Amino acid sequence: MADVDEPEKKRSRVVELTENMMVDGGNGPVCEWSGRWNHIKKFLERSGPFTHPDFEPSKESLQFMLETCRILLIGAGGLGCELLKDLALSGFHNIHVVDMDTIDVSNLNRQFLFRPNDVGRPKADVAADFINSRVPGCRVVPHFKKIQDLDETFYRQFHIIVCGLDSVVARRWLNGMLLSLLVYEDGVLDQGSVIPLIDGGTEGFKGNARVILPGMTACIDCTLELYPPQVNFPMCTIASMPRLPEHCIEYVRILLWPNETPFGDGVALDGDDPNHIQWVYQRSLERAAEFNITGVTYRLTQGVVKRIIPAVASTNAVIAAACATEVFKLASSAYIPLNNYMVFNDVDGLYTYTFEAERKENCSACSQIPLDLHFAPSSKLQEVLHFLTESSSLQMKSPALTATVEGKNKTLYLQSVASIEQRTRPNLSKTLKELGLSDGQELAVADVTTPQTMLFRLCFTS
Amino acid sequence: MAATKASKEQKYDRQLRLWGDHGQETLENAHVCLINASATGTEILKNLVLPGIGAFTIVDGHTVSGEDVGNNFFLSNNSIGKNRAQAATELLQELNTDVSGNFVEESPDQLLDNDPEFFHRFTVVIGVHLPESTCLRLGSVLWRASVPFLVCKTYGLIGYMRLVMREHTVIESHPDNALEDLRLDQPFSEFTNHIQSYDLDNMNKKDHSHTPWIIVVAKYLEKWLNEHDDQPPKNYREKEAFRQFIREGMLKKDNGVPEDEENFEEAIKNVNTALNPTKIPSALDDLFNSEQCSSITSQSSSFWVMLRAVKEFVHNEGNGSLPVRGTIPDMFADSQKFINLQNVYREKAMEDAATVSRHVESLLQSVGKSPESIPEKDIKLFCKNAAFLRVVRCRSLAEEYSVDSVNRDEIASCMDSPDSHMVFYLMLRAVDRFYLQHSRYPGVYDYQVEEDISKLKLCVNSLLQEYSLNVNIKDDYIHEFCRNGAAEPHTVAAFLGGSAAQEAIKIISHQFVPFCNTFIYNAMSQTSATLHL
Numbered sequence: 001m002a003d004v005d006e007p008e009k010k011r012s013r014v015v016e017l018t019e020n021m022m023v024d025g026g027n028g029p030v031c032e033w034s035g036r037w038n039h040i041k042k043f044l045e046r047s048g049p050f051t052h053p054d055f056e057p058s059k060e061s062l063q064f065m066l067e068t069c070r071i072l073l074i075g076a077g078g079l080g081c082e083l084l085k086d087l088a089l090s091g092f093h094n095i096h097v098v099d100m101d102t103i104d105v106s107n108l109n110r111q112f113l114f115r116p117n118d119v120g121r122p123k124a125d126v127a128a129d130f131i132n133s134r135v136p137g138c139r140v141v142p143h144f145k146k147i148q149d150l151d152e153t154f155y156r157q158f159h160i161i162v163c164g165l166d167s168v169v170a171r172r173w174l175n176g177m178l179l180s181l182l183v184y185e186d187g188v189l190d191q192g193s194v195i196p197l198i199d200g201g202t203e204g205f206k207g208n209a210r211v212i213l214p215g216m217t218a219c220i221d222c223t224l225e226l227y228p229p230q231v232n233f234p235m236c237t238i239a240s241m242p243r244l245p246e247h248c249i250e251y252v253r254i255l256l257w258p259n260e261t262p263f264g265d266g267v268a269l270d271g272d273d274p275n276h277i278q279w280v281y282q283r284s285l286e287r288a289a290e291f292n293i294t295g296v297t298y299r300l301t302q303g304v305v306k307r308i309i310p311a312v313a314s315t316n317a318v319i320a321a322a323c324a325t326e327v328f329k330l331a332s333s334a335y336i337p338l339n340n341y342m343v344f345n346d347v348d349g350l351y352t353y354t355f356e357a358e359r360k361e362n363c364s365a366c367s368q369i370p371l372d373l374h375f376a377p378s379s380k381l382q383e384v385l386h387f388l389t390e391s392s393s394l395q396m397k398s399p400a401l402t403a404t405v406e407g408k409n410k411t412l413y414l415q416s417v418a419s420i421e422q423r424t425r426p427n428l429s430k431t432l433k434e435l436g437l438s439d440g441q442e443l444a445v446a447d448v449t450t451p452q453t454m455l456f457r458l459c460f461t462s
Numbered sequence: 463m464a465a466t467k468a469s470k471e472q473k474y475d476r477q478l479r480l481w482g483d484h485g486q487e488t489l490e491n492a493h494v495c496l497i498n499a500s501a502t503g504t505e506i507l508k509n510l511v512l513p514g515i516g517a518f519t520i521v522d523g524h525t526v527s528g529e530d531v532g533n534n535f536f537l538s539n540n541s542i543g544k545n546r547a548q549a550a551t552e553l554l555q556e557l558n559t560d561v562s563g564n565f566v567e568e569s570p571d572q573l574l575d576n577d578p579e580f581f582h583r584f585t586v587v588i589g590v591h592l593p594e595s596t597c598l599r600l601g602s603v604l605w606r607a608s609v610p611f612l613v614c615k616t617y618g619l620i621g622y623m624r625l626v627m628r629e630h631t632v633i634e635s636h637p638d639n640a641l642e643d644l645r646l647d648q649p650f651s652e653f654t655n656h657i658q659s660y661d662l663d664n665m666n667k668k669d670h671s672h673t674p675w676i677i678v679v680a681k682y683l684e685k686w687l688n689e690h691d692d693q694p695p696k697n698y699r700e701k702e703a704f705r706q707f708i709r710e711g712m713l714k715k716d717n718g719v720p721e722d723e724e725n726f727e728e729a730i731k732n733v734n735t736a737l738n739p740t741k742i743p744s745a746l747d748d749l750f751n752s753e754q755c756s757s758i759t760s761q762s763s764s765f766w767v768m769l770r771a772v773k774e775f776v777h778n779e780g781n782g783s784l785p786v787r788g789t790i791p792d793m794f795a796d797s798q799k800f801i802n803l804q805n806v807y808r809e810k811a812m813e814d815a816a817t818v819s820r821h822v823e824s825l826l827q828s829v830g831k832s833p834e835s836i837p838e839k840d841i842k843l844f845c846k847n848a849a850f851l852r853v854v855r856c857r858s859l860a861e862e863y864s865v866d867s868v869n870r871d872e873i874a875s876c877m878d879s880p881d882s883h884m885v886f887y888l889m890l891r892a893v894d895r896f897y898l899q900h901s902r903y904p905g906v907y908d909y910q911v912e913e914d915i916s917k918l919k920l921c922v923n924s925l926l927q928e929y930s931l932n933v934n935i936k937d938d939y940i941h942e943f944c945r946n947g948a949a950e951p952h953t954v955a956a957f958l959g960g961s962a963a964q965e966a967i968k969i970i971s972h973q974f975v976p977f978c979n980t981f982i983y984n985a986m987s988q989t990s991a992t993l994h995l
Binding site for chain 1: 469472473474475476477478479480501505508509512513514527528529531532533534535538539542557618619635636637638672792793794795796797798800801804905908911937938939941942945946947949950951952953954956957959960961963964965967974975976977978981983985986987988989990992
């Protein structure tokens with residue numbers, strides 16, 4: 001190969017030229033090459049008219065981002081893959097990523113760190129490997145775990161947390177975790193205990209990116225009403241009055257499957273098992289035929305059973321990019337961060353709307369004011385439970401209630417442990433007075449939507 | 463073969479739910495050209511390769527520099543010194559084996575000199591970071607060949623896109639909030655016949671409570687028209703009275719308390735929209751009155767032939783209205799009543815579509831084309847989407863840049879607010895001017911920043927003068943555009959990458975509506991605007 005020297009010579013000449021052209025050479029670590037950070041340095045080392053008031057041009061900023069700044073990324077899926085790439089190429093080389101999922105073939109149209117061979121492997125692991133090998137010097141540490149499996153000592157170590165989650169419940173949990181890390185001295189928030197949370201979400205061609213400073217700006221729960229409610233068809237429609245193909249599918253999923261247990265006793269419907277979906281599909285067709293309903297397809301069946309949200313690479317790219325830009329701003333003070341919510345939609349042209357989401361005065365998560373629950377002493381416990389799950393500002397999933405009654409801690413109702421559920425079920429139909437609760441007393445409520453127990457104050461109405 | 467098709471269905475499942483199998487087919491038959499594999503370019507291409515476009519070709523004469531590798535995920539430090547088109551193609555290709563990747567190690571200027579028709583083969587051409595002269599040359603070649611051209615630039619924290627397309631028709635625009643087509647203000651005879659069978663005053667409780675709200679409103683409207691000289695409720699007061707009228711029709715328990723009738727509640731809630739007059743959207747009227755619709759020739763595309771056929775329908779069998787869409791929203795009702803009602807609308811829609819079909823056939827025959835040249839299913843789809851048809855026309859770069867046709871009004875009115883996104887457009891034009899003069903961009907090296915500010919200011923002023931633009935550009939923007947030294951930060955490139963790719967997909971699939979014609983993204987404020995230049 002006579003040419004083998006040529007590319008070497010060409011390359012070292014390019015490097016040499018680049019070095020000569022730069023005013024400051026800079027000595028980086030071994031895996032650096034000349035000019036690597038040119039695109040970023042301009043925003044860290046030069047003053048400008050639109051920088052943050054706290055910004056000071058410095059060569060140290062890049063070193064801080066490369067060596068010291070610790071970023072936590074939640075999710076290694078559609079947004080997560082994009083975010084890892086964006087952060088790594090923006091100078092963040094200490095990233096931890098948490099994801100409890102494994103790779104599915106339907107991820108491959110947008111989760112570009114994964115290949116067909118990776119199907120079945122943990123997303124966090126594969127994503128970390130890919131970035132670490134593609135971006136020299138980047139150290140992504142994967143955690144194949146649920147966010148709830150990690151504790152406050154874990155979360156406390158990060159400078160900034162970025163979320164690319166697909167679940168409101170998970171977001172709320174993380175939100176609660178960061179709120180629990182806040183330190184107040186004499187009622188004043190210690191800003192050093194604030195870990196900024198950048199949150200992105202997408203659905204089809206729509207998305208949003210927001211910046212949350214826990215304890216200071218609107219949190220996830222402050223704006224719970226912005227999240228679209230999940231579509232659940234009424235039981236009477238499903239059971240006796242289907243009109244749409246979706247109703248037929250839900251009938252099979254909710255009523256037929258548990259009844260017929262087609263794949264064995266206790267075998268739950270697995271949306272990822274094509275055999276299960278095929279069974280549901282066939283039965284849905286039969287149900288639809290009974291009522292002259294058209295439109296049941298395999299694709300629709302899968303979509304309804306798995307509650308599939310359509311997704312493309314482009315929307316995830318846009319939202320992740322916006323989030324990563326905010327991480328960069330926060331870490332470097334290069335520009336004023338987004339204040340604090342951006343919405344994006346490219347169905348018709350491209351549309352963005354940027355506004356400041358406001359804190360809710362009585363936010364159940366961040367307002368620190370114990371919420372008052374107003375009930376008559378003759379109200380049944382069931383009504384309290386109903387309020388906790390149905391209220392649009394609380395939207396709890398399966399709250400567990402405890403209270404101190406006659407000096408002893410008493411579990412009023414708990415759903416998640418079968419034996420306790422059985423034991424406490426009778427309490428649901430007892431009145432608050434019968435349960436020994438008094439006016440002004442505290443009720444402690446635990447739920448998946450929050451890592452810490454929430455305290456409520458019971459206020460008796462007449 | 464069957465195995466690959468099944469696995470493609472699985473892989474692309476999440477996007478097939480957005481643009482369907484027919485949309486996917488257009489993507490797989492598309493060949494996209496990217497000029498310049500900078501970070502912006504590769505990010506755009508990534509979002510086209512992942513969803514499975516048929517093929518891409520990267521045209522780039524540059525060699526990979528250390529700086530390139532720093533912000534580009536699809537270049538590695540091994541590729542420093544290699545041709546950038548080749549290096550990027552390797553790493554983009556491996557994203558998706560369904561896609562065929564090609565590269566040309568030449569600059570676009572070279573191709574324009576030697577073989578401009580090279581660009582005719584592409585479904586869409588995406589030009590990234592093109593100097594003004596190249597951009598205008600390429601623009602004129604693509605305009606003449608009617609190849610859509612998407613111009614993209616990331617400059618500091620500003621993203622810029624310009625779409626250049628003669629005429630782009632959209633049948634499936636998939637609007638977010640479409641009004642239903644219920645025709646309650648002008649019921650068709652089959653509907654009127656159908657509701658004859660409902661006698662709300664003499665139904666058993668079960669049937670009464672399970673009658674679809676559309677029928678409830680229709681029946682009460684009939685009564686109202688009888689009692690009000692054929693005048694439907696028009697203002698708030700009348701609509702309120704109408705709602706009350708319906709409420710009084712709810713069944714009552716023995717003690718006078720109204721029964722729980724969800725269908726009646728739905729009827730009351732929907733009175734406002736149900737009474738909306740059926741009319742042709744003004745955008746559609748404009749299309750009906752356009753040249754392409756009025757003169758159908760053998761060169762006319764299917765879109766215009768079908769549009770003309772719908773127009774004929776509107777003026778004849780439709781009595782001023784479009785073919786019935788045929789869908790109704792879900793509503794509280796028993797299965798049979800709902801399905802029967804749904805079928806009334808569906809059958810009417812089929813009948814109207816068949817009538818439109820006959821118009822299509824005669825139009826085709828009149829220009830010597832076979833009636834089979836527009837398939838039945840296309841006509842059905844067209845009729846179903848008749849109210850949502852869109853035509854996008856983005857004028858040529860030559861028109862934008864010419865002193866005679868520059869959109870002075872748009873620029874001046876936007877610049878009434880000196881921080882409007884328009885200022886970034888003007889700065890990008892000024893920066894292009896700087897490049898023409900100095901063969902480099904301002905402020906690339908630290909020592910240049912200070913002195914380039916005054917040079918850039920001269921470019922700004924000469925630009926404004928040449929176009930007689932009486933606007934003021936704050937010094938801060940000139941300073942910023944020197945300070946950012948033509949940097950291309952990855953996150954801004956990635957934002958533009960997602961945006962531009964989706965626009966390309968819209969162009970290829972003819973679904974959803976492309977922007978027109980200039981898009982500016984400001985990552986400093988996370989805001990954006992669409993301008994008409």
